[in-house]
Amino acid sequence: MVAAMRIVIIGNGVAGMEAALAVRNREPSWDITLVSEESDHFFSRTALMWVFSGQMSHRDIEPLERDAYERLGFRRVRARAIGVDTERRQVSFAGGQEPVAYDRLLIASGSRPRPGPWPGSEARGVGHFVTLQDLDWYEREVHGGTSLAGGPPRPRLHATGRSSDSPYRFREVAAERRGRLAQQPAVIGGGLIGIEAVEVAVTAGLRPHFFIREEWFWPIALDPKEALWISDRMAQHGVEVHLEHEIEALDTDSDGNVVAVRTNRGRYPSDCVVIGIGVTPNTAWLAEAGIDLDDRGGIVVDEGLQTSVTDVFAAGDCASVRWFDGTRRPEQLWYTARDQGRVAGRRLLGDAPRYDRGTWYNSVKLMDIEYTTAGLVNWKLDGEENWFFEEKGRVRSTTRIVTQGGHVVGFNMLGRRWDHSVLTRWIEERRTLDWVLRHLNDAAFDTELVPRLRVRRA
Amino acid sequence: MDQQGQNGLLATYREGWRNRSVVGIAFSALLVSFYVVLYWEHKVHQHLGIAPLTAISEAAGLRNRWYLYGALYSVAMITGGIYYLRRHGNSRYNRFRITVNVAIQVALGFTLPFIMPLFGGQELYFSYFWPLKYDYLYPQTLADLPLYFALYTVVGSLLAAPVLAVLYGKRWYCSWVCGCGGLANTFGDPWRHLTSKSTKSWRFEQVSVHLVLFIAIATTFLIGLDSLIGAEHPTFHRIVVGEHWQDWSIKSFYGFTVGAILAGVIGTGLYPVFGPRVWCRNFCPMAAVLGWVQKIGRYRIKVKPGMCISCGNCSTYCEMGIDVRSYAQADESFTRASCVGCGMCAHMCPRGVLKLENTWDRSEDKERQKLSVVDF
Ligand SMILES: Cc1cc2nc3c(=O)[nH]c(=O)nc-3n(C[C@H](O)[C@H](O)[C@H](O)COP(=O)(O)OP(=O)(O)OC[C@H]3O[C@@H](n4cnc5c(N)ncnc54)[C@H](O)[C@@H]3O)c2cc1C
Ligand code: SF4
Ligand code: SF4
Numbered sequence: 001m002v003a004a005m006r007i008v009i010i011g012n013g014v015a016g017m018e019a020a021l022a023v024r025n026r027e028p029s030w031d032i033t034l035v036s037e038e039s040d041h042f043f044s045r046t047a048l049m050w051v052f053s054g055q056m057s058h059r060d061i062e063p064l065e066r067d068a069y070e071r072l073g074f075r076r077v078r079a080r081a082i083g084v085d086t087e088r089r090q091v092s093f094a095g096g097q098e099p100v101a102y103d104r105l106l107i108a109s110g111s112r113p114r115p116g117p118w119p120g121s122e123a124r125g126v127g128h129f130v131t132l133q134d135l136d137w138y139e140r141e142v143h144g145g146t147s148l149a150g151g152p153p154r155p156r157l158h159a160t161g162r163s164s165d166s167p168y169r170f171r172e173v174a175a176e177r178r179g180r181l182a183q184q185p186a187v188i189g190g191g192l193i194g195i196e197a198v199e200v201a202v203t204a205g206l207r208p209h210f211f212i213r214e215e216w217f218w219p220i221a222l223d224p225k226e227a228l229w230i231s232d233r234m235a236q237h238g239v240e241v242h243l244e245h246e247i248e249a250l251d252t253d254s255d256g257n258v259v260a261v262r263t264n265r266g267r268y269p270s271d272c273v274v275i276g277i278g279v280t281p282n283t284a285w286l287a288e289a290g291i292d293l294d295d296r297g298g299i300v301v302d303e304g305l306q307t308s309v310t311d312v313f314a315a316g317d318c319a320s321v322r323w324f325d326g327t328r329r330p331e332q333l334w335y336t337a338r339d340q341g342r343v344a345g346r347r348l349l350g351d352a353p354r355y356d357r358g359t360w361y362n363s364v365k366l367m368d369i370e371y372t373t374a375g376l377v378n379w380k381l382d383g384e385e386n387w388f389f390e391e392k393g394r395v396r397s398t399t400r401i402v403t404q405g406g407h408v409v410g411f412n413m414l415g416r417r418w419d420h421s422v423l424t425r426w427i428e429e430r431r432t433l434d435w436v437l438r439h440l441n442d443a444a445f446d447t448e449l450v451p452r453l454r455v456r457r458a
Numbered sequence: 459m460d461q462q463g464q465n466g467l468l469a470t471y472r473e474g475w476r477n478r479s480v481v482g483i484a485f486s487a488l489l490v491s492f493y494v495v496l497y498w499e500h501k502v503h504q505h506l507g508i509a510p511l512t513a514i515s516e517a518a519g520l521r522n523r524w525y526l527y528g529a530l531y532s533v534a535m536i537t538g539g540i541y542y543l544r545r546h547g548n549s550r551y552n553r554f555r556i557t558v559n560v561a562i563q564v565a566l567g568f569t570l571p572f573i574m575p576l577f578g579g580q581e582l583y584f585s586y587f588w589p590l591k592y593d594y595l596y597p598q599t600l601a602d603l604p605l606y607f608a609l610y611t612v613v614g615s616l617l618a619a620p621v622l623a624v625l626y627g628k629r630w631y632c633s634w635v636c637g638c639g640g641l642a643n644t645f646g647d648p649w650r651h652l653t654s655k656s657t658k659s660w661r662f663e664q665v666s667v668h669l670v671l672f673i674a675i676a677t678t679f680l681i682g683l684d685s686l687i688g689a690e691h692p693t694f695h696r697i698v699v700g701e702h703w704q705d706w707s708i709k710s711f712y713g714f715t716v717g718a719i720l721a722g723v724i725g726t727g728l729y730p731v732f733g734p735r736v737w738c739r740n741f742c743p744m745a746a747v748l749g750w751v752q753k754i755g756r757y758r759i760k761v762k763p764g765m766c767i768s769c770g771n772c773s774t775y776c777e778m779g780i781d782v783r784s785y786a787q788a789d790e791s792f793t794r795a796s797c798v799g800c801g802m803c804a805h806m807c808p809r810g811v812l813k814l815e816n817t818w819d820r821s822e823d824k825e826r827q828k829l830s831v832v833d834f
């Protein structure tokens with residue numbers, strides 16, 4: 001019989017919640033406290049775009065029923081943590097809230113949007129698309145308010161103890177100040193959050209500017225041919241795609257509302273600007289805690305997700321873990337946060353599991369084009385070769401298979417659905433290109449009635 | 459071009475009439491009143507002195523108000539089908555399914571029964587089976603039916619329907635053939651997100667749907683017994699079948715509560731409040747039977763492991779109120795008895811996590827992730 005522990009978890013995102021569930025699953029009587037500045041309920045950050053468009057309600061993006069805290073006996077603290085005293089084992093809060101003591105602590109404080117480095121980045125009408133509060137701001141700018149299913153419950157509860165630096169602060173809305181909704185949004189940053197912010201603006205009937213610094217869209221994942229297809233599709237939907245644009249400043253009017261984006265190539269009038277240039281670990285509040293951070297601000301953890309301090313663990317976007325290539329950095333993904341949360345939960349219970357990241361994979365939808373990737377793509381490996389096939393029939397798709405030394409090391413697939421678990425297995429089994437092409441449809445995950453892919457070998 | 463996922467984002471929660479707004483509720487009230495008049499026009503006539511639907515039918519040259527209903531039903535199916543195809547028709551599965559379903563219903567559910575009497579035949583519905591069409595297995599009904607149709611009904615209800623459900627899941631009927639399901643998927647599509655996903659609603663469904671099934675079987679059994687012993691036991695006969703068709707009896711009680719109230723007034727009238735599959739999910743005895751069969755058959759929804767982002771699009775758009783996300787985020791392939799195989803969860807999923815399939819292979823289902831949200 002283990003003595004009852006007081007578990008405190010900072011963050012009720014997927015990492016924090018999975019850990020809390022893992023603990024509760026085994027220890028019905030332990031004291032579990034979940035701290036969140038952002039929201040009362042656990043919700044899926046990945047789903048913000050659908051709330052914006054009206055495809056889902058706030059309730060729909062919450063994976064648990066709203067009585068989950070009561071039913072599972074989780075203590076809810078809705079406040080901003082401002083420090084950890086690892087000597088006295090307690091967490092302190094803004095707004096004069098009592099500190100909370102712990103025996104074991106998990107930090108799962110996620111990421112925060114990287115702020116824009118340009119003049120005007122903090123103007124009224126400029127924001128991000130990462131937190132619930134960002135969603136609230138963007139909806140007010142474009143739609144004038146949340147959709148019919150209502151806002152999140154008690155959204156402004158934590159107004160006390162807010163700071164102008166918090167990623168969970170509410171922003172002033174230029175549309176409300178002007179008395180006119182945004183007509184010409186602009187999105188800066190050609191990554192995944194950027195394309196989501198663009199797509200939802202299109203759904204609202206607008207024609208957003210999309211500023212991308214690189215030569216083509218999303219070069220870490222796509223090659224020029226693949227990216228061209230995506231850019232064309234965006235243009236068809238009314239997006240003004242601007243490649244190779246360096247932002248210089250965001251111009252404001254005398255009232256402080258944003259009015260234009262200035263780049264090295266011109267000035268583009270805009271009345272609402274979303275900056276989507278990436279996220280960084282949300283760990284500034286730990287500066288004084290004496291917990292080791294890496295140079296990106298990620299919390300350094302060992303393979304069991306323990307930080308440099310005993311009984312303090314970290315999981316999810318804020319943790320800097322060792323990757324398969326030996327480097328150390330945060331993994332800013334939903335499913336890795338989920339898996340890390342499960343491992344951290346077992347650490348909080350006193351087990352000694354290891355967090356082991358297998359072969360890389362991911363999937364997203366770029367506008368309406370589905371994308372699956374696995375293994376090493378666009379790594380510019382020594383002697384790598386890329387086999388490319390474009391299908392233009394009833395189904396339009398592209399298939400790119402990367403080989404090195406005769407073995408398949410990566411897949412990049414657009415337009416069809418693939419089972420990445422089969423693709424990663426083939427990579428681990430070091431299959432040849434020939435073998436893979438013969439068996440390719442064993443990894444097909446298309447819906448029924450969709451004709452199978454037939455590749456022609458050049 | 460063929461695609462599989464939703465094309466473009468939906469604005470469901472920004473459209474008032476789809477979200478229990480005043481307009482939505484008023485529309486629901488209108489539908490409910492329509493069904494009340496349809497089923498009990500004689501009562502309306504007694505009290506108010508008008509018979510609106512009969513009057514309209516006569517003006518339109520239709521034999522009676524049921525033909526008017528058939529015509530309105532066909533119009534609702536077709537316009538709803540067009541609405542559905544415009545929203546979700548970029549996927550082949552959706553396109554084929556809705557086209558087949560609408561065609562079957564317009565042909566077998568309306569046109570054929572309409573034409574047959576013109577050629578001196580009986581009005582017969584080839585697209586319905588017992589226990590949904592509950593009176594088709596009553597001995598008296600069977601005796602009155604043409605022999606070929608009696609055989610069709612018996613073999614279809616007791617053999618073909620379950621065997622097809624073993625091979626392809628209940629979807630072959632509920633999503634490709636059935637008139638109630640067809641109306642829900644076309645005319646009812648705007649409200650599919652309103653079906654409750656709560657655990658409470660799941661518990662309610664499990665009790666209610668099996669209760670109706672029990673009543674359906676018991677009623678069929680008692681009426682069958684009556685045809686054997688009814689002549690010698692007048693009291694039994696009176697209770698089970700009644701002297702006249704309008705008397706209160708077990709037979710007319712089933713027709714009244716299940717056939718009229720649950721399937722019509724509540725099942726369709728409340729689409730804009732509780733979502734389109736109220737009847738199918740909570741009351742349909744055919745769905746209950748096929749659900750059991752589906753559990754032992756080949757059909758399942760396969761989950762691609764480790765890719766779910768818990769967004770909830772699948773659960774939101776599941777018209778049967780299944781919390782698909784809870785299985786997907788636990789990497790658990792699954793078969794739920796109530797799943798009608800409409801394919802919408804796979805269609806809505808932005809990460810291509812889900813796939814409907816027919817297979818005996820259950821190996822992956824066992825590789826469950828123990829530590830996950832669905833344990834609770
Ligand atoms: C728009 C968008 C789309 C995305 N799409 C995908 C996708 O398709 N696929 C994918 O794999 N990933 C996606 N991601 C990334 C994914 O959402 C994250 O990796 C994941 O949510 C990280 O979870 P987490 O639990 O580590 O942190 P978070 O979800 O960020 O949770 C952080 C928690 O910590 C709390 N917190 C932080 N600081 C404090 C403090 N000082 N005091 C109190 N509480 C605090 C917050 O209240 C919050 O509850 C997307 C992200 C965004 C923004
Ligand atoms: S689980 Fe999927 S296929 Fe089954 S009824 Fe729900 S949405 Fe349709
Ligand atoms: S299965 Fe797909 S739609 Fe459902 S929650 Fe997971 S990612 Fe979202």
